[in-house]
Amino acid sequence: MVPMPDQTVPLSIYLLRSDRLVSFETALSVGVVAQPLAPPLDGYAIALPSAARTPEWVPLIQSVLQSPTGFSMVGQSAAAFLVVRQGGKTFVMTFGYAWSKLDDDWLEPDFGRRIALNLIPPDQLVEIHVEQIFAKWHIARERAPRASSVQEFGVQFDRDLVASVEGVPSNSQFGKKIRGATSLRVEIPFSHLADLLKDV
16 A cells, blocks of 8 residues: 655545436546556546647737747646545545536535535634525625634525535544535645545
């Protein structure tokens, strides 16, 4: 068993719907491109390489330069999925632009929000994003300079739907702050990933 790095990394964790797993794996050609993970993790990684290309904004900048040929750039936007099976669930972590390749139909839509709401004490909220759907549709995002009580935010739970929430979790295993919507956003030592997934 290879030891996992202890580097702290931001992770976006999604939960795949069990009835959409085949659709996810077919779309990404998992059987062809997946690389198996080393124990204790069960799953695979999928690299999403990209070809080198000139960014779309380079010609815009060149158009206003006296000598456009002196300004040229080529870049790549590599990305990857890390898929981990744990306790009968399939989690997907995204790196780079990989999140943009996820189909909403594959994902549990409230996964991150449910976990965050269960882990953030009522007096440890940092940000709340709500949508009001009665009368006129209204979106509000409030952020406090430090962890605060839910009463300090302008949320009316009889009319507002919570879209995402950020705060200080009661369980330090989830890092110093967590954010939940469709995904759960954490910043933890990478070596703690397997333990964290056992608790979600």
